[in-house]
Amino acid sequence: MLGLKVQDNADFGAEIIRKVRDYESLSRVELARVLGVAASTIGRHVDSLVAGGYFTETVEPTKEAGRPPTKLRPNPARGCFLGLDFYADMAFATAVDFAQRPIARRKISLKGNQGADSVMQQITDVLVDLQKETQLPLLSVGLAVPGRVDTRNGVAIRYVHVPGWENVPIAEQVGKTMKVPVFIENNIRTMALAERWFGEGQGCQELICLGVRYGVAAGVIRGGQLATGHQELGGEIRGWNCPVFDAKAEKWEWRPGATVEKAGSAGAAAARYAELKGSDTADLDAFLEAVEKEDEVALLVLREIAAVHGWVVSQMTQLIDPEIVVLAGPLTRLGSAYLEPVQSFALQFESDYHPGISIRISELGEFAGAVGAAALALEKWRPEDLG
Structure with missing residues (x-):
């Protein structure tokens, strides 16, 4: 059931619009079934939404016998x-x-x-x-x-x-x-x-988006809704203590003060690359360009950063159990060079209870936010x- 008082017209109308957007189009009967309310109740509210210009209502062609369904769609001009x-x-x-x-x-x-x-x-x-x-x-x-x-x-x-x-x-x-x-x-x-409405997770009810910029945090969708937590700190993983991967030695280790943000942010990647190159300037674009040119040092740094992200994904998926995980932020520009090591490291931490989850790259680019x-x-x- 919807859980709203039907007399709360604005909230109920918003939920109707949300469901039609979710399914792209719905008939009145389908909408009543999805919301778990009587068709007669839906009818009155849909009439108001159509009259207000929020929906268009068109007869859909069908090969089946009988009266063709009339579908509701959001009106783009509203x-x-x-x-x-x-x-x-x-x-x-x-x-x-x-x-x-x-x-x-x-x-x-x-x-x-x-x-x-x-x-x-x-x-x-x-x-x-x-x-x-x-x-x-x-x-x-x-x-x-x-x-x-x-x-x-x-x-x-x-x-x-x-x-x-x-x-x-x-x-x-x-x-x-x-x-x-x-x-x-x-x-x-x-x-x-x-990602939930426009991207890789369109239609997903359970989703994690790992956003890596100069900070690191996660956005969590539960039951189709953004989960923010009691103090609005849900997904604030930047301060998590985490293991750090030494790509030269091919081993994990715990270091005092190592956090997800210090070890796994885009800024951390730029700083680590500058350190290994002996440069005084940490430039993210320079690091990304070096990876694209297959610079050995840049690829080493990328592997270390991806390892942290793979560990984070494994921990969060075991807690949240999402349908998919989406990676977002400037590192996604690297495509499979970034995605594949994240997937590989995440697999190292999977358990029998939580087999490998689908991890994808955001396709929304710099306009994702x-x-x-x-x-x-x-x-x-x-x-x-x-x-």
Whole structure:
């Protein structure tokens, strides 16, 4: 059963829209069955949604005898959702229509070193420009925010890479300009939503997305919903103590203070490569380019980083039991050179109870967080105009 009071029209309408999106199209009878409510109850609410322009309803051709089914589909022209993902020096924004089809996007450099006010002005400006390009009514905005966040109050708690970025009421400030509801989430968690709605995990009810940037965290989908935990710290694995793999000696070891973030982040990969090359500058792009050129030192470093990720995947899958695990972040640019060692190391830790899980590379690229933020916006939005 749905578990909602049917008289809560906005929530019930949102759940109807969510289910139709999940299945891409549903008849009224199918929808009633999926939600576990009476067809007569569904009929009244669907009528309101069709009248409000949220759904189109078309007769589907069929080879079977009898009356052909009438299917509900989200109406793309009903409005749009914006999603924005950012960190200290870059921002990515995307717009999707009501049928969750991408229609526009932006990528801009940020002046994070100039402080929180500068970042807020820049991300607000790009959202305004993007909304103008869509030429559709704006329904809500999702923000993929770096660092610790308070999603209930829409506050960005802390992000060390932007001066003054502490307790920023980001949802309120963006909402004043955009004039619509604004929802926020940690940027790695939004990647899990992106995979759930648009990527490798489309349609999955149980999913883990391991996001590796200059930080490391996991987004967890349970029962089709983002699982954030009691203190909104679900998936914050960056501080886990972890074993470290020495690729030269081909052995694992525990080192004091070794954490997933220190040993397995994209920044850690760049720093390790610089260390072995005798360079004073840790440059992630230089490391990635070296891997693509099959530089021996870069491949050694990649193996060490992939080992940590394989260990993390094995631990999380034994706890969560997902359908799939999706790897996201800049290392995915390396394709199978990155994926295959992660898969290999994860297999070293599998048990009889938890045989090897499907591990995949995200295909959403650098816009994964923005796409996830748009997914957050469409998932949290409620059709308040229902009677």
